[in-house]
Amino acid sequence: MSFRSGFATFAGKSSYWFLHTFLHGGSSLPGKITLKLDPNILKSLGAKYDVIVITGTNGKTLTTALTVSVLHEKYPTILTNPTGSNMEQGIVTTFLNAKNPKTGRPLAVLEVDEANVIKVTQYIEPKAFVFTNIFRDQMDRYGEIYTTYQKILDGVALAPNATIIANGDSPIFHSKELPNPIQYYGFDNEPDGDFKAKPNTDGVLCPNCEHILHYHSLTYSNQGKYFCPNCGFSRPELTYRLTKLGEQTPTSSEFDVDNHPFKIQVGGTYNIYNALAAYSVGRFMGVDPDLIAKAFDTNEQVFGRQEVINVDGKHVTIILVKNPVGLDQVLHMIGTDTHPFSLVGLLNANYADGIDTSWIWDGDFEQLTNREIPTVITGGERYKDITFRLKVAGIPDENHIVEPDLEKVVDQIKQVSTDHVYVLATYTAMLQLRKILASKGYIKEGLGV
Amino acid sequence: MTYELNVAHLYGDLMNTYGDVGNILALNYYAKQMDVQLNVKIVSLEEDFKAADYDLAFFGGGQDFEQTIVSQDIQTKKAELTKFIESDGPLLAICGGFQLLGHYYIGADGEKLPGIGALDHYTDKQDNHRFIGDIVIKNQETGETYHGFENHQGITFLGKGERPLGNVVSGKGNNGEDGTEGAIYKNVYCSYFHGPILTRNGDIAKHLLVAALKRKYPDADFSQQAALPIPATF
Numbered sequence: 001m002s003f004r005s006g007f008a009t010f011a012g013k014s015s016y017w018f019l020h021t022f023l024h025g026g027s028s029l030p031g032k033i034t035l036k037l038d039p040n041i042l043k044s045l046g047a048k049y050d051v052i053v054i055t056g057t058n059g060k061t062l063t064t065a066l067t068v069s070v071l072h073e074k075y076p077t078i079l080t081n082p083t084g085s086n087m088e089q090g091i092v093t094t095f096l097n098a099k100n101p102k103t104g105r106p107l108a109v110l111e112v113d114e115a116n117v118i119k120v121t122q123y124i125e126p127k128a129f130v131f132t133n134i135f136r137d138q139m140d141r142y143g144e145i146y147t148t149y150q151k152i153l154d155g156v157a158l159a160p161n162a163t164i165i166a167n168g169d170s171p172i173f174h175s176k177e178l179p180n181p182i183q184y185y186g187f188d189n190e191p192d193g194d195f196k197a198k199p200n201t202d203g204v205l206c207p208n209c210e211h212i213l214h215y216h217s218l219t220y221s222n223q224g225k226y227f228c229p230n231c232g233f234s235r236p237e238l239t240y241r242l243t244k245l246g247e248q249t250p251t252s253s254e255f256d257v258d259n260h261p262f263k264i265q266v267g268g269t270y271n272i273y274n275a276l277a278a279y280s281v282g283r284f285m286g287v288d289p290d291l292i293a294k295a296f297d298t299n300e301q302v303f304g305r306q307e308v309i310n311v312d313g314k315h316v317t318i319i320l321v322k323n324p325v326g327l328d329q330v331l332h333m334i335g336t337d338t339h340p341f342s343l344v345g346l347l348n349a350n351y352a353d354g355i356d357t358s359w360i361w362d363g364d365f366e367q368l369t370n371r372e373i374p375t376v377i378t379g380g381e382r383y384k385d386i387t388f389r390l391k392v393a394g395i396p397d398e399n400h401i402v403e404p405d406l407e408k409v410v411d412q413i414k415q416v417s418t419d420h421v422y423v424l425a426t427y428t429a430m431l432q433l434r435k436i437l438a439s440k441g442y443i444k445e446g447l448g449v
Numbered sequence: 450m451t452y453e454l455n456v457a458h459l460y461g462d463l464m465n466t467y468g469d470v471g472n473i474l475a476l477n478y479y480a481k482q483m484d485v486q487l488n489v490k491i492v493s494l495e496e497d498f499k500a501a502d503y504d505l506a507f508f509g510g511g512q513d514f515e516q517t518i519v520s521q522d523i524q525t526k527k528a529e530l531t532k533f534i535e536s537d538g539p540l541l542a543i544c545g546g547f548q549l550l551g552h553y554y555i556g557a558d559g560e561k562l563p564g565i566g567a568l569d570h571y572t573d574k575q576d577n578h579r580f581i582g583d584i585v586i587k588n589q590e591t592g593e594t595y596h597g598f599e600n601h602q603g604i605t606f607l608g609k610g611e612r613p614l615g616n617v618v619s620g621k622g623n624n625g626e627d628g629t630e631g632a633i634y635k636n637v638y639c640s641y642f643h644g645p646i647l648t649r650n651g652d653i654a655k656h657l658l659v660a661a662l663k664r665k666y667p668d669a670d671f672s673q674q675a676a677l678p679i680p681a682t683f
Contacts, residue, residue, distance in 0.1 A: 136466070144512040199462045199491050200470045202512070210518050212462065212494060355582070356598050358643045361471030388648060388682040392471075392478045 005044040009034060009096060028085060031092030042088075042123035045095035049079065049108040051124050052281060055117055055152055056132030056167075058326050059274045060086065063132055064111040066278035066296070073282075073291035077106040086111045088119040107285075114148050117155030125159045128284060129180075130277055131166040131173050135221060135325040136202045136362070137354075145172060145203050156180065165280050167273065168238050169223035175207030185240035185280040187224065189256075192216035195224075200362060208233040219269055220332070221325045240280040242272065250317070250337045251308075260289040264296045268333040270326065311421075311442050312414050318423045320430055322354065324362035327424070331367055334422045341420035343373055344409060345390065346380035346429035353426035357385045365393035375416040377401045379409045380429045406433050410440065450486035452669075454661050457498060459508040459546065460519050461491035467600060467643030469509030469543055472654075475647035476507070479654045483674040485662065494518070498526040500533035505661040510544030510643065513557040520562040523549055527565040534567050539636040539660040541653070543646060544601055547632070547639035548572045554603055568634050569608025578602065584620025584642065586613075586630040594618070595650045596683045597642030605641075607632055614640050636660045651679035 034041050054064045061083050068080045081094040091110060112120055114134075120126070131152065134145045149172050156164070160180055166173040168184030195215045197204050203222045204213050211230040218224035227234035246254030250267040257279050264275050275296060282292045309316045319334075321327045334341065349357050368376075368390075376395050378387040383404040390400065403409050406429070413421055425433060437443045458473060473489055480487045487505075492498045511519060523530070534540060534550075548554040549564040554572035556562045564572075579602045587594050595615055604624035607613065613623070614631025622630035623641065631640035638653060640646050647654040659675050 144514070146512070146514050196462075199458075200465050201462070202465075204462060205515060205518060356467065356600065356643070358468030358471070358598060358645060361468030361474065361645055361648065362465075384683055389471075392474050392648065 005038050005041055009038075009041065009045070028087070028089040028093055030096055031089035031094075034092055034096060035089060040123060041092055042095070042120065045092065046108070046120075046124035048105065049095075049124075050105050051108045051110060051120075051126040052128045052130065053110050053112045053117060053120060053126045054130040054132065054277075055112045055114050056130075057114070057135045057137050057148070058323070059132040059270060059277070060111045062271060063130065063274040063277045064109055066275055067130070067281045068109050069298075070278045070282035070287055070292050070295045071107060071109065071285055073295050074285065074287045075107050077104075079106060079108040081110050083111075086113045087116045091116070091120060109281075115151045117152050118158065119155075121155045121158040126162045128163045128165055128281065129156060129159075130281060131164065131170075132273070132277055133167050133170050133221075133223070133325075134172050134203070135323060136359075137323045149173075149175075153178070163284065165277070165284060167223070167277065168236055169219060169225070169273075170203075171207065171213060171222060171226050171235075172203055174233075174236050182236075183239040183280065183284065184236050185276050186235065186238045186242065187217065187219050187245075188238060188241040189243055189245050190217040192225070197222050206231060206233050219273075220329060223273075240276065240283060242276055245272075248333075248336050250333050258289070260293065262293050262296050267336060268329050270329040309437060309442055311410065311437070313419070314413060314416070314421050315419055316413060316421045316423060318425060318430060318433065321363075321424045321426060324359050327360075327363035328367075330424060331364065335367065335371060337420060337422075339420045340372065340374065340418045341422055342375040342377070342413075342416040342418045343368070344377045344379070344413065344421065344423040344425075345386045346406065346409070346423065346425040346433060347378075347382040347386040348380050348426050348429040348432075349382045349385075350428045353428050357382050360386060360389045363389075365390060369394040373399065374418055375399055375401065375412075377403055377409055377412050377416075379403045379406060380426070406436055409433070410436055450481075450484055452483075452485040452662060452666065454480065454485055454487050454504040454658070454665065455502060456487050456489045457503040457506040458489050458491045459498070459506055460493050460511070460515075460523075461507075461509070462493050463515040463519055464509040464511035464545055466510050466512060466544075467598075468645045469643060471645035472507055472509070472541060472543070472647045475645065475651065475654050476505075476658065479651060479677065479679075480658055482677055483658060483662075485658065485674075492526075494522045495525075498529050498533075500529045500536065500538065503533065503538070504665045505657060506533065506538065506540040508540065508542040508546030508549070510546060516545045516549070516554075517556055517562060519545070520549060520554075520556075520564070523565055524563065527567070530565055531567045534635060534637055537636050537660075537664055539657045539664070540638070541647070541657055542637065542639045543643065544603075544641050547641065548603055548605065550637070550639065551605065551608075568632060568637065568639070569611060570605050570632060571608070572603040572605045575602050575604055580621035580625060580641075582620060584622065584630065585618040586615030586620070586622065587618055588615040591652070593650075593652050595642070595646070595653070596644075597640070597646055597649060598644040599641045600643060601641050605632075610634055614638060636664075649683040651682065655679060 168186035244256035555574035613629035
């Protein structure tokens, strides 16, 4: 380590200590200070580690957490970044906080924001990249799915020897020739049919000949066993295959991968993709399937985003929603609840939520009308938008309570007729609601995700 | 339902960013209240559009790549789309759809890509800048105020026979210069409003539906439909 890096590291570590001791926080400021003093700091900080970079639109956090627990079965020391610290400064802070490894080369499993991949690969050549998916997100941030993928590839271009472990069901990950070794994972549990994606789906053009892709089987959005009837472009051979889908509930999923049974304590097909990604990294790193199954089974806490809160006897599940594909999957997941439930939709449009609320119209709220939902509550700073969305979806007025004030939403939740309540909230609405729940003593202070 | 309208959702599987499908949902929502059944069909790549088959059309915005492909394919539908527009067919076009009804627009790599020139506007491009944010406009003829969210790099300049959908009260509009937003030509309504436009501005949905009804059922009385109260949703 050069004197400059050494000094920068010292300054960053001291500021971390200061922030943590006196201000109870500070996950990116130490990185910011260190980067100011030595912009090349990641090179010396990361040199000691084998790094696995996990990126994509949805599922980064959970895939990272699951991958860490899977790899823990074989590797004792693993460095990882806390939720949300997935940009350059947060990553530098993560390395700064690490204790110096005593022996061997420890692993670092990092969740990295799509546009920040290049900020990591400028200094560190990762051992592997994991691509979860690319969906329409907040396009005011990065633009379209193709530009988002290009941002990732700009970073990958600096690490041509790193193995890419990619979601094979997503056509975009098969659209460019790359020098890297590539392994694909995907769903292979259904007999071949011939389908098209739902009309309002992104990324359905064949990257080869620009005709509309067909599918032998579809999981959701534009993911599945795709093929182009015009030019023959098709899903690549899978290295890791989901071979069977078992029982799915809002709180658990059973499935086989490469004919080996697994269970995770969380619902939602999207979480099975996350688990499949973690499995693939585990296998790539030589972890035995039995140990992976054990890691999945014993790591309930990584699913913190779907913790159940007891509010005067109501089982309240708060779920973060931020884009249409995620929203559809959440709606599908809560639809697997065998108990009657009430639904709460809280919409804000601050920067962290996405300032454009149009995405709620891409979410398939219409599927809610398949279920009898005794009470629907809409609220948040943009309650008018979400209220009209649900009205158009067909929620009858007599079941629909409009309540912008989140304090009163909590009071309303206590009065619903069902024991189960699902709260779908955007990021800042979720923070506001958690703060209220904490002040009333239903949860501890803090984010808890 | 007493009445029925056939709706063409032009390239609905490719041109569908920023919740534009919400416009179809809103049309359906208000149509039901007007005793009208909507039959919506997506008309996409390599499929025929026949002017005579449809009473109403919607054309949304898309990503750059998809819009490039549509720019080629739509040339095969140019004659029939122009026929539909010239025979007073009601059509709503948003963002990329708006651009493709005009003479040309500039693609992501700076190339000039053709529209169908059914309307007399053209679209240039800002360098590395987009108009993003809430926008309010006022239609001078009806006095109606419209609320939306704009997000576009293209800058559009209206031509002969086109009036703006509204004048910008706050926000940027077609080009940030002349205070216009969107376009009206015959029964064609164009706009850069995503958001989507009809969910926040039910009056426009009503204008489109009533125009389509009057055109299809010239002898019926639609005064009741035209009087449908539109609640504020924003």
